[in-house]
Amino acid sequence: MSDAVRTLRALHRDRAAGDPLVLPGPWDAASARAFEAAGFPALATPSAGIAASLGYADGSTPAEEMLAQVARIVRAVSVPVTADVEDGYGLAPKELVERVLETGAVGVNLEDSDGSVLKDPREQAELLAAVRAEAGDALFVNARTDVYLRGAPGPAAAALERLRLYAAAGADCVYPIGAPPEDLPGLRAGLGAGLPVNHYARPGGPPFAELGRLGASRITFGPGLLNRTLDHVGLLAGELRAGGF
Template sequence: MTTQAEQARRLRALHAQPPLVLPNAWDAGSARAIEAAGALAIATTSAGVAWSLGVSDGGGLSMAAAVGAIRAIVAAVSVPVTVDIEAGYGDVSAAVTAVLEAGAVGVNLEDSTGGVLDEPSVYASRIRAARAAAVAFGIDLVINARTDTYMFGDGAGTMDRAGLYAEAGADVLFVPAVVDAPTIRTLAADSPLPLNVMAGPGAPSVPELVELGVTRISVGPAITARAYALATAAATELLKTGTYDTLA
């Protein structure tokens, strides 16, 4: 049986052999399906987990509920699991310890709260707290430092933040809301950390992203959103017209 420490080493090694492609999961069933499709690791989406539990993203998901979902996902798959813990649920050390206890070996940690960018030094302290909690637990946690400089701003200061986050102990720089090739190439070239981007319709393909220098590719809540859109469309058709074309 693979130990948690071995899973952590496996996840870290996957970043050294790009691309690491992560179709994000939101529950045990989706994680099993994604693993069966050939994924070498599972990444969660906090939005998807929240929706699956009937609450809103961005504050609706409690740490206890998130950890419960993580525990079920880890138990359902044999590959390493890295999890989205948003901004740390108000206590990064406790959150990291809880997800490590649930069996995860990586975390995604945001540098914004409530749609507002945090001060870089404040976020760097959260990274240090996450690393300290992981060291105390005895697992070489992979910390994916998400910066929302493009999500909630114009991208200014991204590399200044990246340098500070790297010094604080982050392993990967995650920059969502960027899909144009020139910007991605510049970010990949300038970043002191391997680059993670959120891909999807309108973004370069996986091979193109690799050529641009991207190491890690995820899709956030996109698969979850499509799954629930299908459920809504199929249910609407069934209830309104009594037909099943959506399910064909």
């Protein structure tokens, strides 16, 4: 186990209820350096943010380009980086693990939808188990379920069923993306206190400490930080058009 993955695992353990792990999502080397300089102890790349920065629609980035950008981000900072690799790009678990480790990342997000279609949960659990077997303790595995995004009926119960399977398959953390804050206590209770739960924070949502008290162990932002940055770029562009700076 590398020092970086050991650090990432330790950051998820024994957190106080009001102190979730906040992982900003860099989309390039410059943003990664800015987040590290602000004092964040680890970073989590967002696939949608990287896609936008490279000129692709979300879900359309070729694996080679996604992993190359992850490698640039890892090289730019000294803190651990975990990478969103979407649904694994159809790579066999051995190749996926090898290629992620080549980037220097020490964690992965793996989601359970293919395009707009949810995968069979048992097949996804088998994929996660295979990734865990190939990676051993070299990667921190965050298992994402998309039931909230895909409009599945009874999403809290459906998410809980899937996430229990994924935890049993070896996931280190689970991620019910799109779950509203009010569902966090039930998910937390159903999953048990020892399993970290990742929450997707949105602008205007509860403060991080409150999300932690509701049940979030870890907070990420998807492309939200890039989107806010682009809002500022738009304002700057307006100033330039008006003749000022």
